[in-house]
Amino acid sequence: MTDEAVLSVADLTVTIGTRRGAARAVAGVDWSVRAGETLALVGESGSGKSMSVLAATGLAPRAARVTGDVRLLGTDLAALSAARRRRMRGRHVGFVFQDPMTSLNPVLTVGRQIGEASEVHLGLTRRAARARAIEMLELVGIPSAADRVDAYPHQLSGGMRQRAVIAMALVCEPDLLIADEPTTALDVTTQAQIVELVADLQRRLGTAVVWISHDLGVVAGLADTVAVMYGGRIVEQGEVDAVFAEPAHPYTAALLAARPDPDANVTELVTIPGTPPSPLELPEGCAFWPRCSVRGDSRCERELPPLVPVSAGHQVRTFYPRQPTGEDR
Amino acid sequence: MTRFILRRLLQSGIVLLGVTLVVFLLLQLVPGDPVRVALGTRFDPETYEALRSRAGLDQPLPVQYASYVGQALTGDLGVSFRSGRPVTAIVLERLPATLSLAITAVVFALLVAFPLGVLSALRSGSVFDHAARVFSQFGVSVPDFWMGIMGILLFAGVLGWFPPSGYVALTEDPVGWASHVFLPAVTVGLVTASILTRFIRSSVLEVLAEDYVRTAEAKGLPTRVVVVRHVLRNALIPVVTVVAVQLASLLGGVIVIEVLFAWPGVGRLTYDAVQARDYPVLQGAILLVAALFLVVNLLVDLLYARLDPRIRVR
Ligand SMILES: Nc1ncnc2c1ncn2[C@@H]1O[C@H](COP(=O)(O)OP(=O)(O)O)[C@@H](O)[C@H]1O
Ligand code: SF4
Ligand SMILES: [Mg+2]
Numbered sequence: 001m002t003d004e005a006v007l008s009v010a011d012l013t014v015t016i017g018t019r020r021g022a023a024r025a026v027a028g029v030d031w032s033v034r035a036g037e038t039l040a041l042v043g044e045s046g047s048g049k050s051m052s053v054l055a056a057t058g059l060a061p062r063a064a065r066v067t068g069d070v071r072l073l074g075t076d077l078a079a080l081s082a083a084r085r086r087r088m089r090g091r092h093v094g095f096v097f098q099d100p101m102t103s104l105n106p107v108l109t110v111g112r113q114i115g116e117a118s119e120v121h122l123g124l125t126r127r128a129a130r131a132r133a134i135e136m137l138e139l140v141g142i143p144s145a146a147d148r149v150d151a152y153p154h155q156l157s158g159g160m161r162q163r164a165v166i167a168m169a170l171v172c173e174p175d176l177l178i179a180d181e182p183t184t185a186l187d188v189t190t191q192a193q194i195v196e197l198v199a200d201l202q203r204r205l206g207t208a209v210v211w212i213s214h215d216l217g218v219v220a221g222l223a224d225t226v227a228v229m230y231g232g233r234i235v236e237q238g239e240v241d242a243v244f245a246e247p248a249h250p251y252t253a254a255l256l257a258a259r260p261d262p263d264a265n266v267t268e269l270v271t272i273p274g275t276p277p278s279p280l281e282l283p284e285g286c287a288f289w290p291r292c293s294v295r296g297d298s299r300c301e302r303e304l305p306p307l308v309p310v311s312a313g314h315q316v317r318t319f320y321p322r323q324p325t326g327e328d329r
Numbered sequence: 330m331t332r333f334i335l336r337r338l339l340q341s342g343i344v345l346l347g348v349t350l351v352v353f354l355l356l357q358l359v360p361g362d363p364v365r366v367a368l369g370t371r372f373d374p375e376t377y378e379a380l381r382s383r384a385g386l387d388q389p390l391p392v393q394y395a396s397y398v399g400q401a402l403t404g405d406l407g408v409s410f411r412s413g414r415p416v417t418a419i420v421l422e423r424l425p426a427t428l429s430l431a432i433t434a435v436v437f438a439l440l441v442a443f444p445l446g447v448l449s450a451l452r453s454g455s456v457f458d459h460a461a462r463v464f465s466q467f468g469v470s471v472p473d474f475w476m477g478i479m480g481i482l483l484f485a486g487v488l489g490w491f492p493p494s495g496y497v498a499l500t501e502d503p504v505g506w507a508s509h510v511f512l513p514a515v516t517v518g519l520v521t522a523s524i525l526t527r528f529i530r531s532s533v534l535e536v537l538a539e540d541y542v543r544t545a546e547a548k549g550l551p552t553r554v555v556v557v558r559h560v561l562r563n564a565l566i567p568v569v570t571v572v573a574v575q576l577a578s579l580l581g582g583v584i585v586i587e588v589l590f591a592w593p594g595v596g597r598l599t600y601d602a603v604q605a606r607d608y609p610v611l612q613g614a615i616l617l618v619a620a621l622f623l624v625v626n627l628l629v630d631l632l633y634a635r636l637d638p639r640i641r642v643r
Contacts, residue, residue: 090549102540
């Protein structure tokens with residue numbers, strides 16, 4: 001394990017041209033993830049979590065303008081040709097998306113879909129790629145892998161499908177796994193199994209992981225560092241224990257308070273009043289201002305608060321950081 | 330798979346029987362006495378009665394129908410009122426002309442529509458896309474007979490590259506057939522190509538927005554592989570149906586085009602039979618078209634089952 005980041009982004013900004021104007025989906029985001037480490041990106045839907053990882057790896061939609069510095073294994077991705085960027089992504093980054101049903105091609109067998117990246121990036125023959133796919137299916141805990149390799153996605157259960165997608169993402173033994181809400185489309189029991197599987201594989205393979213989620217419970221158990229996003233910006237980041245123990249941003253505190261208590265059998269979610277801002281009309285000052293319960297003075301409305309350190313490696317973007325209470329909430 | 334085919338064949342048989350009934354009843358409602366028409370100026374009461382009873386027209390309707398179906402099963406569709414020749418032979422001899430025109434037109438349409446539709450979807454919003462849209466708009470809004478006339482004027486008249494009309498059997502003289510089929514096939518095919526271009530474009534666009542295409546891109550596959558293996562394999566499944574519908578409708582004969590180019594196909598035959606109130610021939614032509622339609626449908630279903638694994642479970 002080296003100290004060098006597997007993937008780092010600096011000042012990443014994504015502006016998407018739409019019919020109703022330019023949507024600034026991501027604004028000046030910085031983060032990095034090292035080998036064997038897990039970075040969690042959290043925040044409500046629409047806060048720019050997916051767009052930031054897609055843009056970083058060259059998968060942003062055509063209408064998007066991406067600026068900033070992205071380094072994968074020390075290589076500046078912007079300096080590469082599109083073809084070399086594509087090869088680098090396929091070889092070194094694996095993706096698991098939200099819904100395993102729609103992220104698998106319905107007319108190809110799972111074996112073919114798992115193996116094809118190894119044909120392209122590792123130069124395997126089709127037959128070797130099939131053998132490799134069986135290996136991968138075994139690795140992700142799919143029973144009778146030698147039969148399942150020829151199954152079509154619709155012939156597998158939801159949990160099996162997501163395991164197959166994970167196998168697909170790891171087939172080239174990538175240095176980084178990006179999991180974008182990989183459990184959201186699954187039932188609760190399966191969710192836990194998938195989380196466990198990824199954690200286990202990460203330990204065995206030493207892969208760096210970027211885990212996008214709004215399940216803070218999972219993030220607390222899985223991640224090393226966390227970046228909380230709001231309105232396209234990071235509003236708080238740091239070691240997951242420090243941030244969750246002493247959230248300095250009112251938004252983080254509200255998210256943690258809204259977390260359903262797994263012991264109390266409550267299905268009703270406590271939510272933060274109000275809605276996130278539209279990326280088409282972001283406020284000039286603090287994006288959280290309309291919903292903020294602290295809301296110091298008019299400066300919050302007019303000025304963008306800078307990202308300031310709270311403690312070592314823990315930063316927050318607010319004019320009024322919550323004071324450490326000392327008690328564990 | 331065999332059971333699937335058998336079941337579909339049985340269903341097709343039932344449909345065909347239904348078609349005979351509809352055709353039979355429909356013709357009862359048509360005004361005009363066919364035997365009178367057939368005799369024309371040679372009318373005399375004795376011949377009239379003789380012809381009527383030979384055609385079974387003096388029997389009650391259910392009896393007429395039952396004997397029609399019974400004979401049809403043995404391949405006997407009666408004789409033409411006009412020429413006295415067996416209907417089966419008359420209809421079948423028109424088949425090669427219609428089949429060869431329809432298939433050539435669809436092949437031509439695909440050769441045009443496939444690259445046009447796929448490329449304009451892949452480059453949607455580009456100049457190419459707009460040009461393709463103008464082309465398909467032109468194709469669906471210009472009447473085919475007008476295009477046919479223009480084709481004749483330009484390629485047969487001015488340039489003299491192709492004969493203006495007529496038919497040569499493929500089996501007799503392939504080159505002659507090709508030069509004769511070109512103009513009518515292109516005329517019919519342009520309309521089909523316009524329809525297909527639009528459909529292929531929108532189908533490809535739809536698939537491009539699918540999550541699994543993003544997955545394929547995330548894997549770092551070359552664009553060619555993403556497009557061919559992931560986009561086209563899926564986008565072309567619904568296209569099969571549209572191609573089949575187009576082909577089936579051309580197999581019914583394109584009357585205007587067949588008349589314009591003096592193409593002796595089923596459409597032309599139907600037209601002439603209606604004019605002459607030649608009921609047996611008309612019935613035969615409709616039955617043939619229905620049978621062709623069912624065959625095309627069966628082939629499409631089989632093709633679908635091959636292309637889309639989700640259908641195989643049936
Ligand atoms: N293709 C697109 N065109 C226009 N806007 C988009 C597009 N994709 C995402 N956005 C916008 O970018 C913002 C960030 O989206 P996303 O990164 O998907 O959020 P998250 O993953 O945090 O839920 C959202 O406000 C969304 O509306
Ligand atoms: S800057 Fe002001 S409005 Fe924004 S989160 Fe901090 S206190 Fe709330
Ligand atoms: Mg998302």
